[in-house]
Amino acid sequence: MQIHVVQQGDSLFSIASTYNSSANAIIDANELDAPDNLVVGQALVIPIVGQFYFVQPGDSLYSIAGQFGISYQELAQINNFPVSNMLPVGLRLYVPPPTKRPITSIGYIEPLGNTVSDTLENAARKTTPYLTYLAHFSFRVNRDGTLSAPPSGNLRQIAESNEASLTLVVTNLEEGEFSSDLAHIILTVQAVQNTLLDSIVNTATSGGYRDVHFDFEFILPEDREAYNSFLRKAKERLSQANLIMSTALAPKTSATQEGVVYEGHDYRAHGEISDFVVLMTYEWGYSYGPAMAVSPVDQVRVVAEYALTEIPANKIILGQNLYGYDWTLPFVEGGEAAKALSPQQAIALARENNVPIQFDTTAQAPFFYYTDTEGNRHEVWFEDARSIQAKFDLIKELGLRGIGYWKLGLAFPQNWLLLDDQFNVTKLE
Numbered sequence: 001m002q003i004h005v006v007q008q009g010d011s012l013f014s015i016a017s018t019y020n021s022s023a024n025a026i027i028d029a030n031e032l033d034a035p036d037n038l039v040v041g042q043a044l045v046i047p048i049v050g051q052f053y054f055v056q057p058g059d060s061l062y063s064i065a066g067q068f069g070i071s072y073q074e075l076a077q078i079n080n081f082p083v084s085n086m087l088p089v090g091l092r093l094y095v096p097p098p099t100k101r102p103i104t105s106i107g108y109i110e111p112l113g114n115t116v117s118d119t120l121e122n123a124a125r126k127t128t129p130y131l132t133y134l135a136h137f138s139f140r141v142n143r144d145g146t147l148s149a150p151p152s153g154n155l156r157q158i159a160e161s162n163e164a165s166l167t168l169v170v171t172n173l174e175e176g177e178f179s180s181d182l183a184h185i186i187l188t189v190q191a192v193q194n195t196l197l198d199s200i201v202n203t204a205t206s207g208g209y210r211d212v213h214f215d216f217e218f219i220l221p222e223d224r225e226a227y228n229s230f231l232r233k234a235k236e237r238l239s240q241a242n243l244i245m246s247t248a249l250a251p252k253t254s255a256t257q258e259g260v261v262y263e264g265h266d267y268r269a270h271g272e273i274s275d276f277v278v279l280m281t282y283e284w285g286y287s288y289g290p291a292m293a294v295s296p297v298d299q300v301r302v303v304a305e306y307a308l309t310e311i312p313a314n315k316i317i318l319g320q321n322l323y324g325y326d327w328t329l330p331f332v333e334g335g336e337a338a339k340a341l342s343p344q345q346a347i348a349l350a351r352e353n354n355v356p357i358q359f360d361t362t363a364q365a366p367f368f369y370y371t372d373t374e375g376n377r378h379e380v381w382f383e384d385a386r387s388i389q390a391k392f393d394l395i396k397e398l399g400l401r402g403i404g405y406w407k408l409g410l411a412f413p414q415n416w417l418l419l420d421d422q423f424n425v426t427k428l429e
Contacts, residue, residue, distance in 0.1 A: 001045060001046070001047065001048065001050075001051060001097070001417060001418060001421040001422075002019050002045070002046035002048055002051040002052060003043055003044070003045060003046070003051075003385045003386060003389060004018075004019070004043070004044045004045075004046055005041060005042070005043050005044075005359075005386070006038045006039060006040055006041060006042045006043075006044065007040065008040055010038060011036075011038070012026055012027070012035055012036075012038070015044065015046070016046075018052075019046045019048055019052055020048065021046050021047065021048050023035070025046075025047050026044060026046060026047070028047075029044075029045050029046070029047040029413065029414075029417055030044050030045055030413060030414060031344065031411065031413045033344075033348065034348075034351060037351055039347055039350045039351045039356065039357055040356040040357065041350075041356045041357030041358060041359065041366070041368070042347055042350075042357055042384075043357075043366070043384040043385040043386050043414070044385070045385050045413075045414045045417050045418065047417065049097055050094060050095055050096045050097045051094075051095050051097075052092050052093065052094055052095070053067075053068075053092070053093045053094075053095050054090055054091070054092055054093075055087045055088065055089055055090060055091040055092075055093065056089065057089055059087055059089075060072075060087065061075055061076055061081070061083060061087065064087075064093065064095075068095045068098070069098060070095070070096070075093065075095070078094055078095075078096060079093050079094055081093070097421070098422060100422060100423055100424045101396065101422075101423060101424070102423065102424050102425075102426050103395070103401075103402045103403065103419075103423035103424070103425060103426065104132045104133075104276070104317060104401050104402030104403075104425075104426050105130060105131050105132050105133075105402050105403050105404070105405070105419065105423075105425050105426075106131065106132065106133040106134075106135050106167065106278065106317060106402070106403070106404040106405065107124075107127055107128075107131045107133070107134055107135065107404075107405045107407070107408045108135040108137045108169065108404070108405065108406050108407040108408065109123070109124055109134060109135065109136060109137060109155065109407060109408045109409070110137040110138070110150070110407050110409075111150050111151045111152075111153065113151070114151055115151050115153060116151050116152065116153025116154070116155060119409060120153075120408065120409050121153055121154055121155070121158065123408045123409045124155060124158045124159070124408060125158055125162075126416075127408055127416060128158055128159055128161075128162035128164040129162045129164075129425075130416050130419055130420060130425055131162075131164045131425065132164065132165065132402070132425060132426045132427060132428065133164065133165050133166070133167040133210070133211055134155065134158075134159045134164045134165070134166055134167065135167035135169050135211075135213060135404075136150065136152065136155060136166060136167060136168060136169055136209075137150065137169045137171070137215075137407070138150060138169045138170070138171040138173060138215065139168055139169060139170050139171070139200075139203065140171055140172075140173045140174070141170060141171070141172055141182065141186055141196055143182060143185055143192070144192065144195060145186070145191070145192040145193065145194070145195030145196035145198075145199065146195060146196075146199055147170070147196070147199045147200065147203060149203065152207070156207065156208050160208070163427040164427070165209075165210035165211060165427075165428045166207070166208055166209045166210060166211075167209065167210070167211040167212075167213045167246070168200065168203065168204050168207070168209040168211070168212050168213065169213045169215055170200060170212060170213065170214050170215065170216075171215045171216065171217075172186060172216045172217065172218075178216075178217040178218040179218070180218045180219065180220050180260065183216050183217075183218065183219045183220070183223060183227075183264075184220060184223055186216070186230070187219070187223050187226040187227050187229075187230050188223070188226055193230060193233065197233070197234060197237045197238075200212055200234075200238070201237065201238070201241045201243070204238075204241070204243055205241060205243075209243070210243065210244055210428060211243065211244040211245070211246055211275075212234070212238055212243050212244070212245050212246070213245075213246045213247065213248065213278075214231065214234070214245070214246075214247045214248070215247070215248040216247075216248075216264075217248075217250065217261070218260050218261065218264070219260070219263075219264025219265070220260065220263075220264060221260070221263035221264060223264055224263060224264045224265075224266055225266075227264055227265075227266070228266055228269040228270075228273070231245075231247065231269070231270065231273045231274065232273055235273050235274070244275045245273075245274055245275055246274050246275055246276045246277060246278065246317075247270050247273075247274045247277050247278070248277070248278045248280055248319075249265050249267060249270060249277050249278065249279050249280065249307075250262050250265050250280055251279060251280055251281050251282075251299075251300075251303040251319075252265065252267060252303065252306060252307075253302050253303055253306050254306060255267065255268075255310070267306075267307060267310035267311055268310040268311070270311070271310055271311030271312060271315055274315065275315070276315045276316070276317055276401055277307075277311060277315060277316060277317065278317040278319055278404040279303055279304065279307055279316060279317065279318055279319050280319045280406075281295055281299075281300040281303050281304070281318055281319045281320070282294050282295040282319055282320065282321040282406060283295075283321070284296055284299055285325055285338075285381050286325070286338075287325060287337040287338045287339075287340065288334075288337055288338075289331075290327075290331040291325070291327040291329070291331060291338070291379040291381060292363075292381060293360060293363035293365035293367070293381050293387075294321045294323070294324060294325065294365075294381060294382075294383070295319075295320060295321050295365075295383075295387075295391070296360075296362070296363030296364070296365060297363060297364040297365075297387070297390040297391065297394060298362055298363060298364075299363075300318070300391065300394065301394060304316070304318060304394065304398055304400065305398070308398060313398060313399040313400055313401065314399075314401050315401060316400045316401055317400070317401055317402045317403060317404045318391060318394070318395055318400055318402070318403050318404065319403075319404045319406060320388070320391055320403050320404065320405055320406070321383065321405075321406055322342070322343075322383065322405050322406065322407065322408070322410050322412050322415070323340050323341065323342060323343075323382070323383070323407075323410050324340070324341055324342075324343065324346050324380060324381050324382025324383060325338035325339065325340055325341070325380070325381060325382075326338055326339045326341055326346075326349070326378055326379075326380045327378065327379045327380070328376050328377075328378055329376070329377040329378060329379055330377075340410075341380075341382065341410075342382075342410035342411050342412060343382050343383050343384055343410075343411070343412045343414070344410075344411045344412070344413075345410075345411075346366075346368075346380055346382035349370065349380060350368050350370070350380070353370035353371070355368050355369065355370045356368065357384075359386065364386065364387050364390035365381055365382075365383070365387045366381070366382060366383075366384045366386070366387065367379065367380060367381045367382075368380050383412060383415070384414065385414040385415075385418060388412075388414065388415045388418060389418060391403065392418065392419070392422055392423075396422075402426075403419075
């Protein structure tokens with residue numbers, strides 16, 4: 001699988017010719033809605049086996065082979081190129097596909113209202129072949145320990161038909177917000193806990209769920225140990241029912257990080273108790289904050305490296321957003337919220353406004369600016385093939401268990417192509 005960044009003067013025909021592919025294959029792979037109007041800076045996935053590399057000044061067979069994890073002798077042999085010869089700049093070398101490694105992948109899905117929309121069900125059908133778990137968000141805990149369930153529609157049947165396991169996501173959401181008060185009740189009142197665990201086990205076993213995922217947020221610092229104790233109790237009860245237990249963790253960079261978002265989450269305890277954890281490594285750029293990459297890889301790396309000091313790598317799932325944001329400039333604290341948009345919508349917006357897509361090499365994320373019809377300046381950050389590849393590379397480098405997507409419903413076809421190309425998605429028996 002090849003990633004190509006559109007340059008001035010590129011056409012689908014010229015790109016396809018460069019990589020021995022076809023225009024139709026590229027259109028289908030990237031779900032291009034305007035194939036004759038590519039955006040400069042747009043990243044395309046070229047659906048070929050392996051990839052091509054074009055020699056740059058200073059390259060050697062040894063340095064190129066090192067980038068792709070093969071020997072320089074193998075690279076030379078594949079390309080019928082003498083090892084002793086100098087590499088001419090611009091030479092096209094073929095690089096074979098990497099050996100796939102297993103990965104656990106989770107996709108959160110959040111039905112809103114009283115039904116599961118056709119859009120969400122279609123998203124589930126398209127993505128569950130690439131998922132270990134379809135995470136049903138969310139079962140909200142009431143103050144008496146009972147659960148309020150989201151609509152389920154055909155999600156169970158869709159998951160089962162694609163061998164994806166269902167995850168029951170339990171939250172302390174109350175009136176649309178994570179509630180510290182509700183979390184305190186859950187974590188300190190034994191009667192509420194007993195009712196809650198009964199409700200979870202009954203709902204999970206009757207609904208065909210394999211994993212119970214606790215996403216409790218804004219836990220008061222003084223409730224940290226109570227949360228750990230609750231998780232131990234929950235793990236024992238869920239294991240008796242042959243259920244897996246996982247948790248979501250705020251993106252901490254140290255054990256002493258302050259703030260109600262972070263202090264209630266004890267990385268080491270979660271790593272010991274849970275079967276696996278999902279690091280919520282996104283929302284650096286968020287709807288009410290200043291414009292920036294949603295999940296800059298340099299910041300994601302810091303969180304993952306800290307997590308590895310507390311949690312085994314084979315229990316860590318790296319969180320990943322499937323969306324970007326469009327901010328109106330200048331940023332004003334408490335002002336207008338940025339608008340969420342899919343990678344496909346972001347590219348269409350750049351095309352409509354005839355602006356090039358740029359790429360931040362530190363954050364490993366694409367962005368662009370445009371001016372709307374009312375004269376307002378905008379800044380857009382989103383995800384593309386390059387940014388998701390940076391996360392896949394990080395997962396492989398650090399030996400992490402997998403990736404967790406928040407959330408399904410916004411189109412990002414390149415992600416699923418690259419995931420399938422580089423990993424074997426684990427399916428539970």
